[in-house]
Amino acid sequence: MMHWFGILLALAAEPKGEVHFLTTEDGAQVALHHRPADGPPVLLVHGISSNYRCWDLEEGRSLASTLQRAGRDVWLLDLRGHGATKGAKSPYWSRRGWSVDDYGRYDLPAAIDFVLKKTEASELDYVGHSMGGLVVTVALAHRPELPLDRMVILATPMDFTDPDLVSTWGLALGRTLGFFSSVLPSPLAARIHGRFRLPLPVDEMLFTDLSSPARERMYDEIVSPLFLGELRQLWATSEHAYFMDEDHEQRYIEELSSVRVPTRVIAGRGDRIAPVDRVYGFYSALHSAPKDFVVAGKATGFSADYGHLDLPLGDHAEAEIYPLVLEWLTMDEEESK
Amino acid sequence: MSTLFASYLLLSGTMFLSEAVASEDLHVVDAGHSFERRHRVLVASSPGVNPMVTLRWEEALENGGFDAWRLSLGSNVDTPERLFRAISDVEKVWANTEYSIVAHGYIGRFFVDANVGAQRMVLVGAPLGPQVTDTRIGLPPNAGVVVDGLPWPAELLGRLPQVELPRAIAEMYLQFSASSVADDPDAEVLLISSGADVVAPPECVRLPSLDWTDRSFVRVEGVGPHSSTHGDLLRNPIVERQMLRFLRKPKK
Numbered sequence: 055m056m057h058w059f060g061i062l063l064a065l066a067a068e069p070k071g072e073v074h075f076l077t078t079e080d081g082a083q084v085a086l087h088h089r090p091a092d093g094p095p096v097l098l099v100h101g102i103s104s105n106y107r108c109w110d111l112e113e114g115r116s117l118a119s120t121l122q123r124a125g126r127d128v129w130l131l132d133l134r135g136h137g138a139t140k141g142a143k144s145p146y147w148s149r150r151g152w153s154v155d156d157y158g159r160y161d162l163p164a165a166i167d168f169v170l171k172k173t174e175a176s177e178l179d180y181v182g183h184s185m186g187g188l189v190v191t192v193a194l195a196h197r198p199e200l201p202l203d204r205m206v207i208l209a210t211p212m213d214f215t216d217p218d219l220v221s222t223w224g225l226a227l228g229r230t231l232g233f234f235s236s237v238l239p240s241p242l243a244a245r246i247h248g249r250f251r252l253p254l255p256v257d258e259m260l261f262t263d264l265s266s267p268a269r270e271r272m273y274d275e276i277v278s279p280l281f282l283g284e285l286r287q288l289w290a291t292s293e294h295a296y297f298m299d300e301d302h303e304q305r306y307i308e309e310l311s312s313v314r315v316p317t318r319v320i321a322g323r324g325d326r327i328a329p330v331d332r333v334y335g336f337y338s339a340l341h342s343a344p345k346d347f348v349v350a351g352k353a354t355g356f357s358a359d360y361g362h363l364d365l366p367l368g369d370h371a372e373a374e375i376y377p378l379v380l381e382w383l384t385m386d387e388e389e390s391k
Numbered sequence: 392m393s394t395l396f397a398s399y400l401l402l403s404g405t406m407f408l409s410e411a412v413a414s415e416d417l418h419v420v421d422a423g424h425s426f427e428r429r430h431r432v433l434v435a436s437s438p439g440v441n442p443m444v445t446l447r448w449e450e451a452l453e454n455g456g457f458d459a460w461r462l463s464l465g466s467n468v469d470t471p472e473r474l475f476r477a478i479s480d481v482e483k484v485w486a487n488t489e490y491s492i493v494a495h496g497y498i499g500r501f502f503v504d505a506n507v508g509a510q511r512m513v514l515v516g517a518p519l520g521p522q523v524t525d526t527r528i529g530l531p532p533n534a535g536v537v538v539d540g541l542p543w544p545a546e547l548l549g550r551l552p553q554v555e556l557p558r559a560i561a562e563m564y565l566q567f568s569a570s571s572v573a574d575d576p577d578a579e580v581l582l583i584s585s586g587a588d589v590v591a592p593p594e595c596v597r598l599p600s601l602d603w604t605d606r607s608f609v610r611v612e613g614v615g616p617h618s619s620t621h622g623d624l625l626r627n628p629i630v631e632r633q634m635l636r637f638l639r640k641p642k643k
Contacts, residue, residue: 216597218613258617326612329586331594334523353526353547353589 073138076168078160082152085138086129086165089118093125094203095173096383097165101184101209102288103240105137105278106130108183108366115268115367117181120376126383127173131165133157133189136278153283154185155300158192166193166200177201179383180315183208183366184328185284187336188297188306195309205317206379208365211328212307213335217292220259220326226289241277248273262324263358263368272367310339317343318382320375322360323351348378416465416477419484421458422449429458431488432638433481433509437496438464438474439541439556439564444625448493448634455635462498469536469557471501478505491638492578495625496541496590497564503573503580510642512576513634515583516624518591519573520599526589528568534558541621547589549620568595575603581637583630585611587618609633 074086087106098109098118109130110118118128132138135152169178180202182190187210194200247256248270257269264272283300291297296305317340321333330349337347350360357370365375419433432452434445442463452459462481468474478501481490491511494502499517502509522528530542538561540553580603584596597608611629612618619627 215601216608216610218610220613323586323592324618326586326618329593329610329612330523331592331597334594334598347524349524351589353528353543354524355527359587 074168074172075139076164078134078164080156080160082134082156082160083139084134084161084165085132086168087132087138089122089128089130091122091125091127093127094179095127095129095169095175096121096179096181097169098128098130099162099180099182099186099189100131100133100136101182101186102284103278103280104183104185104276106132107137107276108363109181111268111271111275111367114372117366117371117376117379120372121380121383124380124384126179126380129165129169129178131161133161135281140278149281151283152281153287153300154188154297155192155287156283157185157189159196162189162193163197163200166202170201177203179203180205181208181379181383182206182210184210184362185288186210187212191297191306191310192299194313194315195304195306198312202315204383204385205315206382207317207319207336208375209320209322209325209328209333209362210336211332212297212310212339213295213332214291214297215295217295222292240280244273244277259326259362261361261363261368263360263364263370265369268367268369272363307335307339310336311341313340314342316345316382316385318346318348318378320348320350320365320378322362322365323349323353323356324359324361324364327362346382350375414465414477414480414483416468416473417480417484418463418465419481420461420463422446422461423453423459426453426458429456430638431460431485431490432457433460433462433490433492435462435492435494435498435502437494437498437541438468438560439538439553440496441552441554444552444622445493445495447626448495448631451631451635452493452638455639457638468560470559471563474501474560474563475505478502479507481507481509493634493638496621497567500567500573503576506574506576507578509578511581511638512578513581513583513637514596515630515634516585516588516591516621517582518567518595519582520595521570521572522568523594526568528565528589530558530561530565534561541590543589543621547620549587549622551620551622551625572599575600575606578605579643580606581609581633582606583609583611583624583633585619585624585627587612588621588624590621607637 071087071089076084100106100108110116118130122128180190187207287300290302296307298305319337321330350356352359356374360368434449436442436445449459464477468477489510492502492509493513495515499514527544528542530538536558537555538558542561542564582596584591584593586592593610600606624630
């Protein structure tokens with residue numbers, strides 16, 4: 055019942071386009087929101103505790119609309135347990151353990167296979183925000199032949215050496231709280247903070263350039279639950295200095311060295327969650343691919359020192375970030391070298 | 392607060408401004424009280440920045456049990472080579488004396504490159520490697536032999552009183568940002584960096600020093616709720632706390 059209610063809610067809230075629900079190889083559900091156009095397909099994947107609306111919040115804050123207007127066939131993924139799939143039935147212990155590995159091994163390949171089948175394209179472009187960059191790293195580690203043409207990665211940290219309080223205590227706190235529940239009630243907490251501005255440095259952590267009422271809307275519509283499994287996997291980064299698989303045996307950063315997909319990596323100068331130096335780890339690990347690194351900050355000619363959520367949603371993102379994404383996706387191989 | 396402290400000490404006649412001259416290019420000035428038995432800490436700011444900006448650190452060090460000294464460069468220090476030589480002269484002033492260094496900005500990089508014999512170094516906002524993308528650093532096209540201050544747009548540096556500096560030294564700053572990477576110094580080093588500091592953000596501090604044998608790194612944003620620009624680092628209480636904690640650590 056909850057499942058159907060979730061789907062109805064998703065359809066009602068859908069700004070435009072259609073939504074497809076898929077079942078992954080391990081039985082979980084993901085959702086693909088489609089903004090159709092005649093051009094080549096591009097898949098957009100959100101970050102932790104987020105959903106597809108981070109790409110499509112409202113007019114002027116919608117990378118999806120910008121890409122669609124440019125003729126790209128846009129697909130926005132809701133990973134399991136996020137956005138439109140929140141109400142999907144799944145056993146308690148299974149939900150509790152959902153990790154970035156699950157998103158990369160099952161959710162993303164299912165979404166890519168579906169889009170390619172639906173569009174009859176042979177490959178697609180990929181845009182990932184924050185954990186969305188880790189998800190594609192996991193997917194490529196398990197399926198190196200994944201048919202990706204070009205990638206843009208926003209604010210994905212990959213180097214966790216010199217752990218700081220944000221990367222240790224924040225995740226440790228999340229993990230501790232997570233023992234009391236399968237998921238952290240982050241959407242409810244976010245709504246309360248969005249309305250009443252609790253005296254916590256949450257805004258400073260998330261953005262520097264997101265004015266009201268988009269701020270409140272973001273807290274209302276984007277924040278999704280945090281799963282203990284993903285927190286546990288991310289928390290291990292501070293212990294191992296790198297993003298590891300769930301069993302702490304595989305360093306995913308090493309897998310990036312064989313990735314050949316031309317990739318632009320964008321970091322925000324004001325990002326407290328994925329600081330420039332940690333995101334630079336993603337860029338520098340890509341040995342084999344044509345690549346490009348951008349720091350979005352005042353010192354590099356941008357209007358603001360972009361924070362973590364400013365890259366997809368900030369007040370200046372439409373003017374400054376979306377063109378960078380589109381430019382890279384439409385660049386040919388020679389230009390990007 | 393720091394200026395008030397200094398004024399009070401001067402007026403009450405309790406501040407000794409003893410000075411040791413190593414060469415015509417280097418003077419070290421005993422800031423605040425003179426303490427014979429305390430560990431000496433040389434406090435340095437970069438050419439192009441008003442040397443009084445470190446008063447607050449000097450006060451914190453003196454109150455924290457150290458004997459703070461301020462580095463002062465002669466007016467003839469107009470090239471990077473001469474600056475390196477002047478810095479190396481610290482050895483002559485304090486031969487056979489244990490001392491540490493606390494430095495803000497570019498001069499910290501000069502201390503690393505000169506590999507002076509300090510026991511410990513605290514480098515705050517000191518770039519150790521190049522910027523990872525193109526930035527707005529640069530000299531005005533009509534720059535003469537002396538330029539107005541650091542080669543960055545002033546609005547990016549926060550509250551930072553600047554003074555003139557020789558163009559040749561400003562060009563060295565440009566070179567630090569463009570290409571060169573610092574070598575591992577002999578001293579034990581604490582590196583403090585802020586993501587909002589355009590001169591020395593963590594990618595120009597943490598990453599080039601990852602393989603150093605004896606270094607600690609503190610990201611200002613990882614400890615407190617706010618970021619600090621290059622100028623703000625001089626007033627950030629987190630910086631003072633971390634500096635004192637590091638200098639007080641027992642010897643290895």
